[in-house]
Amino acid sequence: MALMLPQDFMFLAIESREHPMHVGGLELFSPPEGAGAEFVRERYQQLLDTPEVADKFRRRPGTPFNTPRNLFWTTDSDIDLDYHVQLSALPQPGRIRELFAMTSRWHSSLLDRHRPLWEAHVIEGLEDGRFAVYTKVHHALIDGVSALRTLQRVLLEDPEAVGTPAPFAPQTRKQKAGKTAVFNPLGLAKAGADLVGDVAGGVPAAARISWQAVRERDMVLPLRAPRTMFNVPIGGARRFAAQSWPIERIREVGKATECTLNDVVLAMCGGALRDYLISQNALPDEPLIAMVPVSLHSLVAESNGGNAVTSVLANLGTHLEDPIDRLECITNSMRQAKRMLTGLSPLQAMAVGAFMVAPLAFAPFPGYVSHAPPPFNIVISNVPGPKKPLYWDGARLDGIYPLSIAMDGLALNITLTSNAGNLDFGVVGCRKSVPHLQRILTYLDDALVSLEQRVGKETA
Incomplete structure (x- = not known):
C-alpha cells in the first residue's frame, strides 16, 4: 500500500452522491480522410488490447468507505478493461446537443471505489462523422494539469503515425505490475527537513501577506x-x-x-x-x-x-x-x-x-x-x-473540453x-x-x- 497525500484523502473524504469528486474531459476527433465505418470500433478495441496499465490507473482506496484505511492506496494487479473502457453510440440525430446530454449523465455518476478510479467512453454516431472520447478520473488520483499532460503524451503531432498507446498505459517499462512503494528513511528525513524550513519561512511570509492586505485595501x-x-x-x-x-x-x-x-x-x-x-x-x-x-x-x-x-x-x-x-x-x-x-x-x-x-x-x-x-x-x-494539432492514429483532435x-x-x-x-x-x-x-x-x-x-x- 502507498500513503496518500493529505489533499488526495480530502477529495475522497468529502465525496458523496450529491458531490462526485472526479474531473473529466470530452475530446472530439475528426477521423482521417478515407476512414471506414469500422475506424472508431478499431480504436476502441485498441484500447481494450492494451497489454499493461500504469500504476496510477491501477489504484483504488484501501476501502470503499470513508475510514482511516482510506489513507492508503491499494494497487490492483488485474484490471478489467471491459469495465473501464466502454463503447457507446449517440441517439439520433447525433448532434452535439445529444453528446453533451450523454456526457452530463456520465459526469453525474460516482466512480466505483471497489475498482481503480477512472473510466473512458468511446462515443460514435455523431451526425457529422466525428467521434468523441469522454474520460473521468477521481481528483484524488490526478488533477487537471496532470490529466492533460497524460493525454498529450499519447497523442502525436504526426498525422501519419499509427499505434498510439492508451493514456492509461505505462510511460516506461520500468514500473511493473504489483510493485509498491518502498519506505525510504533518508527520503523521509529530507522531506522532514524541507518541511521544517518551509514552516519556519512561513511565519515571515504570513506577516508579509498580512501587511500587503492592510496596505492594499481593495485586495x-x-x-x-x-x-x-x-x-x-x-x-x-x-x-x-x-x-x-x-x-x-x-x-x-x-x-x-x-x-x-x-x-x-x-x-x-x-x-x-x-x-x-x-x-x-x-x-x-x-x-x-x-x-x-x-x-x-x-x-x-x-x-x-x-x-x-x-x-x-x-x-x-x-x-x-x-x-x-x-x-x-x-x-x-x-x-x-x-x-x-x-x-x-x-x-x-x-x-x-x-x-x-x-x-x-x-x-x-x-x-x-x-x-x-x-x-x-x-x-x-x-x-x-x-x-x-494532435492526432490519434490519424484522427485529428478538434477539441478538449474540461469537465x-x-x-x-x-x-x-x-x-x-x-x-x-x-x-x-x-x-x-x-x-x-x-x-x-x-x-x-x-x-x-x-x-x-x-x-x-x-x-x-x-x-x-
Whole structure:
C-alpha cells in the first residue's frame, strides 16, 4: 500500500452522491480522410488490447468507505478493461446537443471505489462523422494539469503515425505490475527537513501577506464574496456545455489593453456571469469573486497523487457595466494575488491556497452553506494544453473540453484549456441550481465581442 497525500484523502473524504469528486474531459476527433465505418470500433478495441496499465490507473482506496484505511492506496494487479473502457453510440440525430446530454449523465455518476478510479467512453454516431472520447478520473488520483499532460503524451503531432498507446498505459517499462512503494528513511528525513524550513519561512511570509492586505485595501480576501444563486446546496445531477474560441482573438484584446490572456479570459467570464445573473434577476451589488487555481507543476516534481496546485482570489468586476473597466478591475486584482505568492516555496504556496479554500471543508455540514458567507462564488480554471494539432492514429483532435467539479456552495464551474489555436471552454453546473446553463456560452461570446468593440473604438 502507498500513503496518500493529505489533499488526495480530502477529495475522497468529502465525496458523496450529491458531490462526485472526479474531473473529466470530452475530446472530439475528426477521423482521417478515407476512414471506414469500422475506424472508431478499431480504436476502441485498441484500447481494450492494451497489454499493461500504469500504476496510477491501477489504484483504488484501501476501502470503499470513508475510514482511516482510506489513507492508503491499494494497487490492483488485474484490471478489467471491459469495465473501464466502454463503447457507446449517440441517439439520433447525433448532434452535439445529444453528446453533451450523454456526457452530463456520465459526469453525474460516482466512480466505483471497489475498482481503480477512472473510466473512458468511446462515443460514435455523431451526425457529422466525428467521434468523441469522454474520460473521468477521481481528483484524488490526478488533477487537471496532470490529466492533460497524460493525454498529450499519447497523442502525436504526426498525422501519419499509427499505434498510439492508451493514456492509461505505462510511460516506461520500468514500473511493473504489483510493485509498491518502498519506505525510504533518508527520503523521509529530507522531506522532514524541507518541511521544517518551509514552516519556519512561513511565519515571515504570513506577516508579509498580512501587511500587503492592510496596505492594499481593495485586495480580495476569503469570506468577502456576496451570496449568489451559485452559492447554495446542490443535488447530484449535472449539466455540461462547451464551446471554443480562437486564442488570437483573446490575445489581441490582451495586447491592446496591456494585460495577460488569462485576464481577458476572466473578463469574458465576468461579463458572461453578469449577463446571466441579470437574466435571472439575481445580480448582487457587490462583485463576484472567483477562485483561480494556479499550477505548481513547473516548481515541483509530479507527485504520486498527481496534485500540485495552489489558488488565488480574483475580483470579477461584475458590478461594472463597462467591459474595459471590468477588465482593469480584474487585472489589478490578479496582480495583487501574484504579488502575494512572490517568494513563497511550493509548499508555502499550497498552504496559502489551502487557506483560501479551507471553508469548503465545512460545506458537507447541514446548514453551513445556507448560513455561512461564501469564501468565493465560482471556480475558473485555465489549464495549459497542446500548442500544436494532435492526432490519434490519424484522427485529428478538434477539441478538449474540461469537465470539473460542482459542489455545495459552488454550483457552477468554468474550466478551459488551450488546444492548438483555440481555447476550449467547459462549463459544468448543478442541473437544478443553474437553469439554462447553456446560455452562459452565448454570454461568453457576447463578452468577448464587447471587449473587441471597446478596444477597437479606443485604438481607432
